[in-house]
Amino acid sequence: MLRLIWLVPALPLAGFVVLAASGGRLDRRSIAWIGAGSVGLAALAAIAVAAAFVAAPPPAGAYTQVLWHWIEAGDFSARASLYLDPLAIVMMLVVAGVGFVIHLYSVEFMRGDEGYNRYFAYMNLFVAAMLLLVLAGDLAFLFVGWEGVGLCSYLLIGFWYRDAVNGAAAQKAFIVTRTGDAAMAVGLFLLFASLGTLDIQGIALRAPGAWAPDAAPVVAATALLLAGAVGKSAQLPLQVWLPDAMAGPTPVSALIHAATMVTAGVYLIARNHVLFALAPAVQYAVAIIGALTLLGAGGAALAQHDIKRVLAWSTVSQIGYMFLALGVGAWAAAIFHFMVHAFFKALLFLAAGVVIQALGGEHDIFRMGGLRRRLPLAFWAFLVGGASLSALPLVTAGYYSKSLILDAAWASPQGGAWLWAAAWVGAALTGLYTFRVVFQVFFGAGATTDTHRVGWPIRIPLAVLMLLSVIGGFVEAPQVAGRLEAFGHFLASALPPLQPAVAPGTGFALGVAEGIASFGGIALAYAFFLRRRSIAALVARSAIAAALHRLLESGWGFDRLDDHLLVRPYLALARRLRADLADPGYDALAAAAAAAHRGLSRSQNGRVRWYAGGIVVGSILLVGAGVWL
Amino acid sequence: MAALPLEQALVLAALLFALGLAGVLVRRNVLYMLMSIEIMLNATALAFVAAGARWAQPDGQVMFVFVLALAAAEVAVGLALLLLLYRRFGTLDADALSELRG
Amino acid sequence: MEFAFYVAAAVALAATVMVVTRLDAVHALLYLVVSLLAIALVLYTLGAPFAAALEVILYAGAIVVLFVFVVMMLNLGRVALAQERRWLAPRTWIGPGLLALVLLVELLAVLGPTPPVQPGAISAQAVGAALFGRYLLGVEIASMLLLAGLVGACHLGRRTTEGT
Numbered sequence: 053m054l055r056l057i058w059l060v061p062a063l064p065l066a067g068f069v070v071l072a073a074s075g076g077r078l079d080r081r082s083i084a085w086i087g088a089g090s091v092g093l094a095a096l097a098a099i100a101v102a103a104a105f106v107a108a109p110p111p112a113g114a115y116t117q118v119l120w121h122w123i124e125a126g127d128f129s130a131r132a133s134l135y136l137d138p139l140a141i142v143m144m145l146v147v148a149g150v151g152f153v154i155h156l157y158s159v160e161f162m163r164g165d166e167g168y169n170r171y172f173a174y175m176n177l178f179v180a181a182m183l184l185l186v187l188a189g190d191l192a193f194l195f196v197g198w199e200g201v202g203l204c205s206y207l208l209i210g211f212w213y214r215d216a217v218n219g220a221a222a223q224k225a226f227i228v229t230r231t232g233d234a235a236m237a238v239g240l241f242l243l244f245a246s247l248g249t250l251d252i253q254g255i256a257l258r259a260p261g262a263w264a265p266d267a268a269p270v271v272a273a274t275a276l277l278l279a280g281a282v283g284k285s286a287q288l289p290l291q292v293w294l295p296d297a298m299a300g301p302t303p304v305s306a307l308i309h310a311a312t313m314v315t316a317g318v319y320l321i322a323r324n325h326v327l328f329a330l331a332p333a334v335q336y337a338v339a340i341i342g343a344l345t346l347l348g349a350g351g352a353a354l355a356q357h358d359i360k361r362v363l364a365w366s367t368v369s370q371i372g373y374m375f376l377a378l379g380v381g382a383w384a385a386a387i388f389h390f391m392v393h394a395f396f397k398a399l400l401f402l403a404a405g406v407v408i409q410a411l412g413g414e415h416d417i418f419r420m421g422g423l424r425r426r427l428p429l430a431f432w433a434f435l436v437g438g439a440s441l442s443a444l445p446l447v448t449a450g451y452y453s454k455s456l457i458l459d460a461a462w463a464s465p466q467g468g469a470w471l472w473a474a475a476w477v478g479a480a481l482t483g484l485y486t487f488r489v490v491f492q493v494f495f496g497a498g499a500t501t502d503t504h505r506v507g508w509p510i511r512i513p514l515a516v517l518m519l520l521s522v523i524g525g526f527v528e529a530p531q532v533a534g535r536l537e538a539f540g541h542f543l544a545s546a547l548p549p550l551q552p553a554v555a556p557g558t559g560f561a562l563g564v565a566e567g568i569a570s571f572g573g574i575a576l577a578y579a580f581f582l583r584r585r586s587i588a589a590l591v592a593r594s595a596i597a598a599a600l601h602r603l604l605e606s607g608w609g610f611d612r613l614d615d616h617l618l619v620r621p622y623l624a625l626a627r628r629l630r631a632d633l634a635d636p637g638y639d640a641l642a643a644a645a646a647a648a649h650r651g652l653s654r655s656q657n658g659r660v661r662w663y664a665g666g667i668v669v670g671s672i673l674l675v676g677a678g679v680w681l
Numbered sequence: 682m683a684a685l686p687l688e689q690a691l692v693l694a695a696l697l698f699a700l701g702l703a704g705v706l707v708r709r710n711v712l713y714m715l716m717s718i719e720i721m722l723n724a725t726a727l728a729f730v731a732a733g734a735r736w737a738q739p740d741g742q743v744m745f746v747f748v749l750a751l752a753a754a755e756v757a758v759g760l761a762l763l764l765l766l767y768r769r770f771g772t773l774d775a776d777a778l779s780e781l782r783g
Numbered sequence: 784m785e786f787a788f789y790v791a792a793a794v795a796l797a798a799t800v801m802v803v804t805r806l807d808a809v810h811a812l813l814y815l816v817v818s819l820l821a822i823a824l825v826l827y828t829l830g831a832p833f834a835a836a837l838e839v840i841l842y843a844g845a846i847v848v849l850f851v852f853v854v855m856m857l858n859l860g861r862v863a864l865a866q867e868r869r870w871l872a873p874r875t876w877i878g879p880g881l882l883a884l885v886l887l888v889e890l891l892a893v894l895g896p897t898p899p900v901q902p903g904a905i906s907a908q909a910v911g912a913a914l915f916g917r918y919l920l921g922v923e924i925a926s927m928l929l930l931a932g933l934v935g936a937c938h939l940g941r942r943t944t945e946g947t
Contacts, residue, residue, distance in 0.1 A: 660714075660775045664705055668882045675889045686899050690829055692891065693792045697799055697822075699887035704803035706879030709870045712808055712854070716815055719846065720799055726834075727822060734829040735898070739905050739913040743921070745826075745834045746914060749841050750925040754932030756846050760853045761939035767857060774870075 053104035054115045056097055057134050060144060061187060063094040064151075065180035071173035080168055087172025088155040091179050095148040098183075102141045113137060113545035114253075116189055123192070130250060135189025139546035142387055143186035143319055146394045150311045151179045153513035157402050158303040160509035161409065171211065171301070178204035182312050186319060191240055191250040194320075198236075198284070201313045202229050208304040209297045221299040228293040232283015236320075239276025242269065243327075256326040265330050274327050274334040278341075281317030285371045288345045292610045294368055295352075298360040302405030305360060310367045310401050311394035318374040318390055322383050325547060329381070336466055339379020343474040346372030348608055350481035354488065355604035358415045359404050362489050365607070366441065367397055369478060373457050376475060380467035382460030383547035384540045388528055389453035395524050396440035396450055399517035403433035406506060406514075407493065417492045424494040429506065431494045433514045438490050440521040442483035442574055445567040449525030454479060455566045456528060462562055472562075476569050483573020491582040690731035697724035711766065711773045715759050722752045788828040795821035806867040808854045812847055819843045833907035 067090025071083065078086070105115065114137035123130040136144075155175060162171050181200025188194035210222030244250050246269045247258045263270040281287075286294035297309045308314070321328060321338060328335045346369045353365035370393050377386035407423060407430050408415060424431045440450035458475050461467040528539035540549055603609060655662070697720060704717030726748040733741015767773055798818035805811035823838040914922055 658778075660778070661706055661709070665879070665882060668702060668706065668886060672882065672886050672889060675886065675893070679889055679892050688894055688896065689788065689792070690825070691894055693795065693825065695887055695890040695894070696796055698890070699883045700796070700799045700803055702886065703876075703879050703883035706882060707803070707871070707876055710808075710867060712850075712857075713803075713811065716802060716811060716850065719815070719842075720802065720818070723819065723822060723838075723842065727825065730826055730831045730834050731829055733905070734831060737830075737903060737905065739909040742831050742834045742905060742910045743913050743918050745831070746837065746910070747918075747921060747925055749837055750929055753841065753846065754928050756849055757932045757936040758939065760849060761936040763853065764856065765939050773857075 054101060054110065054136065055117065057101050057115070057117055057136055057187065058119060059097045060094050060101065060148065061134075061180050061183040063090045063097065063180075064176045064183065066090060067176035068173050068180060071169055071176060074169065076169045078169065080163070083169050083172055084159040087176055088152070088159050090176055091148065091152045091155045094179065094183065095145075095152040098144045098148040101136070102145055105136060105138075105141055116253075122190075127248060128244065130192035131190050132193050133189035133251075134187045135252065136187065137546040138543045139319075139322060139387065140187055142391060142543070144183060146391050147179065147182050147186060147312050150394050150398050150517075151182070151307060153516050154303050154307040154311070154398060154402070155179075156509050157306075157405075157513040158301075160507050161303055161405055162301065165301075167211065171208075174204055174207045174211070175304070175307070178208070178308060178313070182316075185316055189252055191243070191252060191255070194252075194323075195237070195240065198280075198316065198320075199233065201308070201316065202226065202233065202284070205229070205297070205308050205313055208308060209300040211300050211304065215299075218299040221293075221296040225293040225297045228290050229283045232280045232290055235276045235283075236280025239273050239280065242273045242276065246273070252323060255324070259327055259330060263330055266333060267330070270327060271331045271334055274324070274331040275337070277320060277324060277327070278334055278338060281320045282341065283317075284320075285314050285317030285375070286368050287317070287341050287372060287375055288348060289610065291345065291349065291368050292607065292614060295356075295361045295364045295607060298358070298364050302360065302401055302408060305364070306398045306401030306405070309364065310397040314367060314371060315374065315390045315394070318371065318378065318386055321375075321378045322387055322547060325378075325383050328378070332466065335379055335381070337379070338375050339461075339466060339471055342372045342375025342377070342379055343471050343478075344372075345369065346376065346478040347474055347481070350478050350485065351604050352607045353485040354481065355601050357418055357605075359407070359417050359420075359489060359493065360401070360415060362417070362485060363397070363400055363404060366400075366482070366485065367393075369482065370397065370441070373454060373475065373478070376471060377457040377460055380460050380464035380471065382457060382464060384528075384543045384549060385453065385456040385460050387543060387547065388539050389457055392440070392449040392453040392521075392524050395517055395520040396437045396448075399433055399514065399521050400437035400441065402510075402514055402517065403430045403437060406430040406510060407434075417489055420493040421496040422494070427494075429511060429514060433518055434490060434494065436518045436521050438486040442486045443479060443566070443570045444574075445563075445570060447522065449521050449523065451566075451570070452525030452528055455563060458566055459559060459562055462558070476565060479566060479569040480573040480576075483570050484577045487574045487577035488581045491577060495582055687731055687735045690734075691728055694724045694728035694731065697721075697727065709775050711763050711775050711778075714775060715756065715763065718759075719752060719756065722748055722755070726752075785828075788825060791821045791824035791828065794818075795825060804871070806864055806871065808857075808859060808863075809851070812850050812854065815850075816843050816847050819847070830902070830904040832904055833910050836907075 067086050070086055070090075071078075074083075114135060117134040117136070119132040119134065121129065122132040155172075158171065158175065162168055165171060178201060181197045181204060183197075185194055185197030185201060188197055206222050206226040209225050210219045212218050240250060243255060247255055247262060249255060249258065259270065283290045294309060294314065298305055300309070328338065349365045349368035349372060353362050353369060356362045356365060370389070374386040374389050374393075377383070377389060407420065407427060410423075410427055410430070411420065414420065436448075440448040442448075443451040443454040445451050458472060458479070461475050462469070462472040528537060537549075606612065655666070701717045701720035701724060704720065705714050708714050708717065726745045729741045729744040729748065731741070733739065733744070763773065766778060770778060772778075795818050798814045798821060801814040802811050802818060805814060819838060819842045823835045823843070826832075826838055827835040
């Protein structure tokens, strides 16, 4: 059964090939069946493989399938191999499962779009590349998937290419992530140069023997890998592309820019946790980046008025939590939060998509309101997703994953009170910005009243994701909610558990504090945005608050910073270099040739006597040369 | 027969050649240019014969015969061309016949 | 004999100068005949009687006669004479004269002192034997050249009604 693992990435790839080769000759029903069906089959195959793995775990705790030898050059050997361990199983199930429900949602959501075929082709390619990324047993092969999802991200952000703004957003995403990818590629070269292999297990086996902790090469390699992860996962300082990436269709935002691709950086670090454990300084940097990002992005989410941008900043913030978990060594917690986040963030995006479509493409939350009755399904979906995002204690999945991270931040030797405090403030912010949207969009006075019916391809994904957003967390529970470690145990063979665990008394206190943060955020949102809007208006009128609002809305001004620091100097340099210093030399050569040509063409005057004179001069020179030389 | 210095004959040939050359360059009338070319050919033929005489070999005169054949052919074609030019353009001005201009 | 060479050479040079400078085509042709005859004499003094005979028969006889026919056909009148006079303004001589002079100086510079010509004429028989012996291929090529010249002249001289 495990041998069927190759089918998991191959099925969506086949779907892509069929759709791309059909060239738009298929009718919409066939496209939907092929596009969603291939991913659905891949999800079924993934479930079957995972079930087989759990029922009868392979001896080494992992299963490797060598597809073919990809590159053989001297000592360099890159195998195209699939590697299945508990970590890969979790990633694969989430990618294939969430991928399938989002495909199903897209069947109806994109029905009216002229690029229906192109959309499903890109989406299938994305799922194939993402599955390749999480299943690859070799970093070179992983990089193929890594770049593949980057390409699909670019293609889908710019899906509605007729609007130049979308194209610019796609290019921005591509260029910014490529910055990180270039660093990552260098990191891969460094790893190969030092260890002689890119096989992930080979690296994990050799690295502790080859390097002492904090040795220079391992620090450099992990720092470069971190740069790749930061670019892909939209962390500080490369987070600028993700809010703009919302230019793509909403299901794309749900799948690529919330649930799966942007968490690839988390996966990369977790996958190479042996290396990061050898470089504590870099690992600490991961935690710092995570903490700063979750705070900054949470603040930025607070000031957005585009519903999708709120969710985008919230994604950045939640990935910050995952980075924080990775940084403090709570690998399993990061993957747990990834899984839960994939459920509730996809749910939020899909619900937002229903709202946006119902309002005819309206993104501004301040032009919405009172949609609770008109769009009950979207309301409940958004409420459940928002509650999970805000980590509403005990009843939502988000609570279990997030409190695990907070506990780890407190208890880990690499963590500490400050990191915990940052995460705690972030948790309050999360509740605040999430329910700001909920109250603004679904409560209050409504503008229009016509109802929007949605069909089963949208209802089923929302229902499934709502269910998962609630029960998805009941596999791991912190101290305060009755210790349960099913998820951590499952991953234990792939990711080492966190040592030491939180002390029981502390754990209870932390749990209560986390509950307060969550409730506090929601309560603040209630106070400001539903009950006493006048307070919010009053605060907004003050000069400082307005300036802060502008700063937050622009995402801490990173766009302008990059523009001034990188883009403009680069353009200025390019303009300077356009008049190349070496050019005048070549221009003079060309001018000399042109002048000589003009001179010679004047001698071509058609006069026979002139030509005869030329012959004479030539013979004079020749004879002269014969005489005197 | 007294021995003649070869030099003298060659100097004569060079002088005749230079005169013919000056004629080709100076005259604008195609007819005179052809005549001047005849003079130049004649001068070279003279140089051949003089060289042959220096070695008392017939080869010089053989080349003279060839030059003569060449001159005959050249004159035949050249004069035919001249007539054609005159018929077509109504002039024998070499400078006016500048269709060869690039 | 030496005396005859120098006189003939002087006549040839003088006549050639006249050929190059005459305005009237017929005058020029007459001087050309003189020049060619003088060169025939020079050839004779150089011990090449066969070449001298060919010079008289072919150059002075055939080629110049051809020129005369053409001049007759062109029927150049007084207008042509005036035109030639205009074309032969002194300043047009400077450039070409200088070029020809330079080339002449160079040619003379090439000439070093040479041993004298060996006495005794080379008979027409010797020339004929060489022509149809060692130079047979050259004769064949010359015959083809003449054929080509004949065909070419024939073609060019056709009086066509169209296009002329």
